[in-house]
Amino acid sequence: MSTAADAAPAHRSDRLRAYLTELVRELAVGDLVPSERELTARFGVARTTVRRVVDVLVAEGLLERAQGRGTFVAPPRADFQMRITTFGEEVRRRGMTPGSRVLVAVTLPAPAGVADTLALDPGALVHRVQRLRTADGEPWAVEDAWIPAGLAPQLLHGGVPESLDAALRAHGHPPTDGAETISAADATEEERRLLGMPGTRAVLRIDRRTFAHDVPLIHSLTSFRGDRYAMFVPLDGARSPGPVGG
Template identity: 60%
Template sequence: MVRDGARPGEHKYLAVRAYLADLVTSGLAVGDAIPSERSLTEQFGVSRMTVRQAIDALVTEGVLERAQGRGTFVAPPRADFEMRLTTFGEEARRRGLTPGAEVLDAATVPAPPHVAEALDRATGDPVHHVVRLRTADGTPMSIEDSWIPADLVPGLLDDGVPESLYAALRAHDLEPTWGEETITAADGTPDELQRLEMRGTQAVMRTVHRTFGGDAALLYSRTCYRGDRYSVFVPLREARPTLVPGTRPAGTDAGRPVQPGRIPEGSPR
């Protein structure tokens, strides 16, 4: 029996999808199970394939999440990943969450070629390398792989990894002023999925980021974000001259370097 209010001609799976979306917004809490596929097929008089199509749509949108062998549940809301030069901790606190970090690796090492190129250094120059698992309210959210030229912040790791790499830069009079970031979607590796405690989906969001102070590269990072916990928010502005990502600033704009992939006020670091 199709629910009251279903519009004539509405695709059957859309009616099921709308019903489930209404349940999430009007009654069910995060972690609650949705009605079983069997009960939904009986309620709407549709096939199980139609019910699964509706559920799949909401899983893709991040409204629901599947737990293998257990069922389908209301997913936690996704964090808006706004393109800004802020730290992970600042972004988490802004959303009322408690940030955390587990250091997976930290050492001063010779820069490999791709890192040296990104930081405008020679291959083999010393760089501080920090890998951290970032959490919000105890939930794993991302894995950050960061490099900072050792000559900019000598002794960065002498007393352990600082809570904020940006704060460490500022302590040496190095102010992050702009950045560039490339975002791609991919499947996580088995190690990433395990560390991020991801179940039911393998989708992750990968970013490659460079932070600059003026025209000097201060930090290079690669981050893997949970695809089921993040959505991207990008403020759009009037078109301005930009460079192809990965190139060096070559000019100025209103007294500032031309900024490839310009980020309006700062990305979680």
């Protein structure tokens, strides 16, 4: 009889995803799912593979993470699947001119949560880039991005590149896929100040993880002004043959 350890790596990750998807159906909202360490041992895959599968299920709204507590079955919610685009690409697509003001650009030891997200050893060096993103000079978003310094040690030399994706591609690490969690939240005091939002207003928060296959490239958290940003999501639906009506 074959075991999880006997299967090819790609098949193991498929089996892991199928297992977690079925487990979500069996458990109740808020129930704890097995830890990354348990899943790594059970399915014989790398921890980065486990994290990537969980990232996808988090993005799909099946699971949710609680820092320091674990991963749980998520309550039902609406979410979207989209292709990877940069802020600049999205703004240009709207016929506007993108811009940035660098707030933080530093290389430092990764905080524990960042190291875990990027599958790094504790204390490994990361680049942190925080920017105020603008469209036609108007503030649209605050972006905070973390990149493993080992992938591009000279990334910040000479200034922050306009596109982190393009810069990593130039260093031989082209982004191939990613996962996003999108949610609405009240703006923090700093976000209201930077985005020019008087009073308490909602922001759209996008938590994105970008990969080059199984290698984590960027973890970013971007807060968009709710009154300046809208998502366009094309929907495809299969139509069964039959009378037209309704």
